[in-house]
Amino acid sequence: MSLDTVKHATDTPDTEQPWAELGLKEDEYARVREILGRRPTGAELAMYSVMWSEHCSYKSSKVHLRQFGEKAPQSDAMLVGIGENAGVVDVGQGYAVTFKVESHNHPSYVEPYQGAATGVGGIVRDIIAMGARPVAVVDPLRFGAADHPDTRRVLPGVVAGIGGYGNCLGLPNIGGEVVFDSCYQGNPLVNAGAIGVMRHEDIHLAKASGTGNKVILYGARTGGDGIGGASILASETFDDAKPSKRPAVQVGDPFQEKLLIECTLEAFAEKLVVGIQDLGAAGLSCATSELASNGSGGMRVTLDDVPLRDSTLSPEEILMSESQERMCAVVEPEKVDRFLAICEKWDVIATVIGEVTDGDRLEIFWHGEKIVDVDPRTVAHDGPVYERPLARPEWQDALQADDAGKLPRPATGGELKEQVLALLSSPNQASKSWITSQYDHFVQGNTVLAQPEDAGMIRVDEESGLGVAIATDGNGRFAKLDPYHGAQLALAEAYRNVATTGAKPLAVSDCLNFGSPEDPAVMWQFAEAIRGLADACQILGTPVTGGNVSLYNQTGDVAIHPTPVVAVLGVIDDVARRTPVAFAEEGQLLYLLGETREEFGGSAWSQVVHDHLGGLPPRVDLERERLLADILISASRDGMVDAAHDLSDGGLVQAVAESCLRGQKGARLVVPDGLDAFTFLFSESAGRVVVSVPRSEELRFTDMCGARGLPATRIGVVDGDALEVQGEFTLSLREVREAHEGTIEALMA
Amino acid sequence: MTAGPTPAARSNTRVGVVTFPGSLDDRDTQRAIRLAGAEAVPLWHKDKSLQQVDAVVLPGGFSYGDYLRAGAISRFSPLMEKVIDGARAGLPVLGICNGFQVLTEAHLLPGAMLGNDHLHFICRDQKLRVENTATAWTGDYVAGQEIHIPLKNMDGRYVADSRTLDMLEAEGRVAFRYLDVNPNGSLRDIAGITNEAGNVVGLMPHPEHAVEPLVGSGRTDGLPFFTSIIKKLVSA
Amino acid sequence: MARVVVDVMLKPEILDPQGQAVQRALPRLGFEGISDVRQGKRFELEVDGPVDDAALARIHELAETFLANTVIENFTVKVEEEK
Amino acid sequence: MARVVVDVMLKPEILDPQGQAVQRALPRLGFEGISDVRQGKRFELEVDGPVDDAALARIHELAETFLANTVIENFTVKVEEEK
Ligand SMILES: Nc1ncnc2c1ncn2[C@@H]1O[C@H](COP(=O)(O)OP(=O)(O)O)[C@@H](O)[C@H]1O
């Protein structure tokens, strides 16, 4: 057994190396040899192979993601953009907000509870690493068919995991999504987003600068988590007298992460930290190479000083371990003692494992021998870039030609009523309270809005009432019909949701969930979605600040629906002005803002009633979305509307029913001239919101809409304890409630 | 502006809030105390002094991750020795949620807290009846008053043997009872109890999340907890 | 080094919803003939040095004051064979 | 009637935050000399009828598919004396 040192690697150029088993392509391995001018050591091979993986290097997506930068709209709010752990936006009064969405899809299928839990843990560490205190989480989720037996395994586990971790960290869960579709059967999507708040001067970046500064690893001990690949290496270099089994599943320790949050924030407050990086995918390989390559100098690390949970780990395994709840900080030598004291106060293990050097190499030592000697930039930033072939799928035309407008429609008021009930009680449209009641949405005492509101809203400043709002949306059915416009619809909906609460949309994060990039059809969907999103962000004036790509979500040849999930962050000057969803006052007038067309492609109605997916998604009009948002924000600021609810899946009837239930008030609706009752109730035309206007404000409100050219149609009144569509049907609130609630519980409990 | 209700009384009352590792609602509790008009004094579980506070709140959260049993590890922290001595000598102590669990683990209150009978974490706006207004923390309520207070926990099922339950009932020591829905399977719908002297109170719901109209549950039904203790101490 | 195992179970009179949930699920999984299920905790302690009577007494005390809450739980302590 | 006990423990290579938290609390409680603590679950099943090989095989299957999550946990099945 001999250690594969740099010297040894230089002396033994012809040693066979398991690059293929580690996921490297032949030309990628050749490139590593070229960069180093010799063969890599085992440890170097470990680092390059994880950092050049799809997950860490974005090699298939990079060429497309560039558009987010190239097309980014001018925005004064942007403080830190794409490339850091998370983007940062200015929300005024000296406050900055950081937010990001990430995926933990595959691990959550294998072990739902722990997969989802560690997904929350990972995104929260990205937020802390920016210098912010995490203030809320959101969880956009996709599962297989609601009545499939495996969904009963996956969903309760995922929900318990997200709750178990987030609740224990003290982060209110203020939003998310739950969508069922058999396309996600073997590939559930567990996306998790987090928001953090800080003062401008507290923004921290992942860089190691200042020769002589110390590199401190703190948090959990390093175990053999998530290092399947590295074990191959280890067995090459070492004899087999060690546990061959390394856990494929990581177990989260939310308590440890809570301590990590508190001690990191205390260190920030005392200005002890020069640079900081969380340990996520690729663990120390990623943290050391990114810190070093973003800094001014090099870095020297002594791997023997890493605290271990499993003393049999090899250096390759330590470098690749993905053990949770760890962070890496760069600290000036004279501040190290204070930093370690804070960690000790919080019972967090902290160890100096290296220092910043004045060279430009990342050097890693083990038992006194040098086992890594690389230019960190080549590891962190010079990974391969692919221009993968893409092709519009041959089935796309047929799918779009299969127009949902041809589907048989309800003919009588009785049939309409039946279909309304069918929609309200269908798993995708039913109340998600069985899920969201497992999440703490009160903790921290700043939650202004949470589920089932259109957007979550958090108070940032107690004195002024400054707040932020966030909404996440995505519609895989729309994106399947047309990925370009489907991605734009996701953005438009999240943007509209934020504006509906009265907040001004500022910035975007996204999580792009797709099938295999090696399939040209999937790659086309991916490219189209990004193009659509980037174009739309330009028009809406909301830059993308960061996000995440999850590829290979497919079983065999069958990919999930293309599922771009978009998060929009907004700001509101005074949370007292927020607009909730609930109809609260009898007698208030209901107005429908926007235009209703016969648009049923990809709609909830076509899915629930006809199990159909075809045609084109609703038309996108981004200028109109902008105008609608402006009107909603003005109306909120000037007290012209008391309630507002965005129209999306299920159309108008779904939105009105939800607002009625939330406020425990009925509504009487009149089908407007020029529309048939069916289209009025079920169309999913974009750019629409229903608002409840006090009679005293009616004139002022309609004048404002008229002057600015936004269609506003009076459709009814808040009244009584039934949902009535005049001349068609009446449903008591009790019937509505019974249809809407209980579906998920009945399926899962 | 989002200022809460005007403080009941500005006072020199100092109410300590203990932070254990994993405490979550410590800052909110401090805010509630300030809104009620008292000074909130942060206390650290490793300290050995109560800093001469007039009363102590053990806040909600997942101290030590609720590992082993909720409250079981915190109960042995250095500051808890002082809290236990103080409570026995009449110091007003309020345990909210995790704090209630710590109080039962420390045997300052009888019974124990177990996992919810439905096995899920639950977060809801819970209706309660105030059964005892003679404690240090409930004087500002009216006997029988029905209030809404957010509830959020995994281990909220109150259990005790029937002798203990009968004693609690007979002595009027059930301070709060769940109404409409028993959210966790607590015996006799018990949401909160007091010790014999009335200075130590524990409850599962979170009054600190019901002190401002704009955030949390949107109600202020929780504020009287904090004004009660101020009045009690001012008049003492 | 020896291993001492502490088993902690809810007292029989205390409702055990976890055990019940398992039991209720059994028929669905096709298992008949199990009339009751209780779920408790098992602690495995690795003890340095010999597990003599003094050590066992201390572990007993540990179980009584810490690992179990005797208001609701019973416990047993036993030594496992050396590994 | 017989009792069958299924013990479920996290695999040794899997992080056990609960066991760790317990272990870290021990010195504070004045207990030294315990080098590791792991916390797992104990299921007590009351079985109607005889616990023959067939019954045990079925309980083994139950443990494998339901009581334990074999991605992260190991389990053992043993028969306790009649009560
Ligand atoms: N879909 C996307 N849109 C915009 N930015 C993205 C997207 N995916 C990844 N990014 C950005 O690329 C950078 C690297 O992403 P990632 O590896 O997920 O970060 P981390 O290392 O913090 O997990 C981040 O700044 C991230 O925000």
Ligand SMILES: [Mg+2]
């Ligand atoms: Mg990161």
